[in-house]
Amino acid sequence: MLVRYGRARVEEILPAQALELAAAALLRLGEAPEPEDAGDRERLLAMLESEAGAAGEPDPRGLAEAVLRKLQTEGWLEREPGRGETRLLLHPGFLEMVSLKALRSLRPPRSRTGAGHWPRPGRTGPHEPHGTARPWRWGEPLALDATETLKELVFRGELTAAGLRVREGEGGNRAAVALLLDCSHSMVLYGVDRFGPAKRLALALHRWLGGQGDRLEVICFHDVAERVAPGRIPFLRAQPSHTNIQAALATARAWLRRQGEMERRVLLVTDGRPTAMSLGGGGLYKNAWGRDPRIERATLAAAARLRREGAELDIYLLEDDPLVEEAARELARAARGRLLPVDPAQLGRRVLADLSAGRR
Numbered sequence: 328m329l330v331r332y333g334r335a336r337v338e339e340i341l342p343a344q345a346l347e348l349a350a351a352a353l354l355r356l357g358e359a360p361e362p363e364d365a366g367d368r369e370r371l372l373a374m375l376e377s378e379a380g381a382a383g384e385p386d387p388r389g390l391a392e393a394v395l396r397k398l399q400t401e402g403w404l405e406r407e408p409g410r411g412e413t414r415l416l417l418h419p420g421f422l423e424m425v426s427l428k429a430l431r432s433l434r435p436p437r438s439r440t441g442a443g444h445w446p447r448p449g450r451t452g453p454h455e456p457h458g459t460a461r462p463w464r465w466g467e468p469l470a471l472d473a474t475e476t477l478k479e480l481v482f483r484g485e486l487t488a489a490g491l492r493v494r495e496g497e498g499g500n501r502a503a504v505a506l507l508l509d510c511s512h513s514m515v516l517y518g519v520d521r522f523g524p525a526k527r528l529a530l531a532l533h534r535w536l537g538g539q540g541d542r543l544e545v546i547c548f549h550d551v552a553e554r555v556a557p558g559r560i561p562f563l564r565a566q567p568s569h570t571n572i573q574a575a576l577a578t579a580r581a582w583l584r585r586q587g588e589m590e591r592r593v594l595l596v597t598d599g600r601p602t603a604m605s606l607g608g609g610g611l612y613k614n615a616w617g618r619d620p621r622i623e624r625a626t627l628a629a630a631a632r633l634r635r636e637g638a639e640l641d642i643y644l645l646e647d648d649p650l651v652e653e654a655a656r657e658l659a660r661a662a663r664g665r666l667l668p669v670d671p672a673q674l675g676r677r678v679l680a681d682l683s684a685g686r687r
Contacts, residue, residue, distance in 0.1 A: 342397060342401055344394075345393075345394045345397040345398055345401075345403075346398075346403065346421065346424060348375060348378055348379065348382075348390075348394050349371075349375065349394055349395075349398055349403070349421075350421075350424055350425045350428050351378050351428075352371060352374040352375045352377070352378045353371070353374075353417075353425050353561040353562075354425065354428060354429060354432070354527060354530070354561075355374055355377075355378070355523065356370060356371060356374050356526075356561060356562065356564070357370075357515075357522055357523065357526055357562070357563055357564035357565065358515070358520045358522060358523030358526075359515060359520065360512075360515050360516070360565070361564060363567060366413040366414070367413065367414055367415040367562045368395070368413075368415060370562070370564075371395065371415070371562075372391050372392065372395055373391075375390075375391035375394055375395060376388050376390075376391040378391075379391055379394075398421075402418055403417070403418045403420075403421040404416075404417065404418070404421075405417070405418060405558070407559070414559070414562070415562060416556065416558035416559060417558045417561055418558070419557070419558065422533070422557055422558055422560075422561070423534065425530060425561055426530045426531065426533045426534035427534050429527045429528075429530035429531040429534070429675075430530075430531040430534045430535055432527065432531075432675075433527070433528075433531050433675040433676050433679060434676060435531075435535065435676075435679045435683070460472050460475040460492040460493065460494050461492065461493060461494070462489065462491065462492060462493075470493060471491055471492065471493055472492045472493055472494045475492035475494075476490065476491055476492045478492075479491075479492060501541055501589050501590065502536070502541050502542070502589055502590035502591070502592055503541070503542045503544070503582075503583055503586035503589040503590065503591055503592070504532070504536060504541065504542065504543050504544070504592045504593075504594065504682075505543075505544045505546060505579035505582055505583060505592070505593045505594070505638075506528070506529055506532060506543060506544070506545050506546065506594045506596070507546045507548060507552075507572075507575040507576070507579060507593065507594065507595045507596065507597075508525050508526070508529060508545060508546065508547050508548070508563070508596055509521075509525070509548060509549075509570060509596060509597035509598060509599065510522070510547040510548060510549045510563065510564070510565050510566050510568075511548075511549045511565060511566065511568055511569060511570045511599065511602075512549075512565050512566060512567045512568060513565075513570075513598055513599055514565045514598055514645075515564075515565045519671065520671065521598050521645045521671045522563075522564070522565045524671045524672065524674045524675060525596045525645075525671075525674065526560065526561070526563050527675060528596070528674055528675040528678055529545050529555075529560050529563070530560055530561065531675055531679065532678075533545075533557055533560065535679065535682075542586060542589070544579070544582045545557075545560055546575055546578050546579055546582075547563055548570070548571050548572065548574055548575035548578075549565075549566040549568035549569065549570070549571065550566070550568040550569055550571055550603055550611055550613070551571060551574055551605070551611070552571060552574035552575040552577070552578040553578075554578065554582070568603075569602040569603035569613045569615060570597065570599045570600070570601055570602045570603060571601070571602075571603040571604060571605060571611075571613075572595070572597065572601040572626050572629075572658070573601060573603075573604045573605060573622070573625045573626040573628075573629045574603075574604070574605045575595070576593070576595075576626070576629035576630055576632075576633050577605070577629050577632075579593050579633065579638070580629070580632055580633050580636055580638070583633075583636055583638055584636060591636065591637055591638035591639065592638065592639050592641070592682075593633060593638050593639065593640045593641070593662075593664075594641050594643065594678060595640060595641070595642045595643065596643045596645065596674065597642070597643075597644065597645065597655075598644070598645040598646040598651070599646065599651055600618065600623075600650065600651050600654035600655070601619075601622050601623060601626040601654065601658075602614060602615045602619070602622065603622065604621070604622045604625040604626065618650070618654060623654065623657070626658060627657065627658060627661040628661075630658050630661040630662035630664075631661050631662065633662055634661070634662045634663050634664075638662075639664060640658075640659065640662040640663075640664030640665075641664055641665050641667060641681065642655050642658060642659050642664060642665065642666050642667060643667050643669050643674060643677070643678065644666060644667065644668045644669065645669065645670075645671045645674065647668065652666075652668065667681070
């Protein structure tokens with residue numbers, strides 16, 4: 328019997344193949360400067376074509392278009408409500424796959440015993456369910472609240488992922504973590520990719536912290552600070568804008584105040600000094616030339632307010648410029664936090680190691 332081997336036709340691409348190629352493209356998305364007017368679909372298509380070409384596919388453009396169609400047909404890519412195709416969201420299941428790949432690429436420390444276990448000296452105890460029930464989130468253990476889940480089954484007439492219910496719990500290891508990502512233009516300029524490692528860190532932490540009740544809030548800051556929905560994390564990119572650390576700290580503080588009795592941590596990832604501040608009424612004051620006393624006073628005040636909320640601040644500095652380092656050191660001092668200079672290539676592993684060690 329004669330057996331012939333050959334590549335599958337573009338039209339016959341399988342869902343698993345599409346997901347693998349798309350996951351690789353999403354992990355690299357945003358690591359280089361991109362056209363300002365490019366929408367998420369256009370950006371992803373270009374990266375899919377690049378990944379297919381690197382893999383030696385004879386028709387990378389055709390394969391990229393087929394993969395994108397498959398992802399949308401299968402529901403793995405969703406449109407953000409009210410945004411058309413300019414902004415996309417990942418389905419929670421696909422987001423878990425991409426996040427797991429990001430985490431594995433960082434080779435997380437083996438000392439960590441569970442996806443959401445956060446060892447801290449003197450703080451032990453099991454997860455004790457309490458409070459109101461909430462929907463189960465992708466990636467969490469299926470420690471379901473049987474009564475509330477059955478109520479959803481009776482109400483809906485069928486049991487789906489949307490109907491699964493768990494209860495918030497308390498124990499010695501739960502933490503609320505605000506990750507502040509610098510999304511200003513310098514993160515992708517000057518021939519050094521700082522933004523790619525920062526975005527992959529956000530994805531890794533989504534998986535790393537989400538399993539046992541820890542909470543993660545990703546905040547992207549440039550001229551303004553924006554809270555980022557989990558499904559939007561892979562599509563983040565650097566903006567042609569300034570560095571408003573004051574707004575990022577204020578946004579983190581507002582979120583942390585709503586998290587109840589949890590350990591509060593703020594991780595600031597940046598390559599620059601503050602060059603913008605928010606004004607009352609939605610205005611913006613910015614100055615990229617030298618160290619502006621007005622901007623720095625507002626930023627230091629925001630750091631001090633964060634400290635009074637009981638939050639710990641770690642600044643991961645991706646730049647070795649003395650002027651930038653001096654400004655970052657003053658910010659850490661105002662928050663009674665730590666300044667941690669780090670090579671961008673080592674950022675993810677360094678953060679995971681620090682969180683796993685629980686030295687605070």
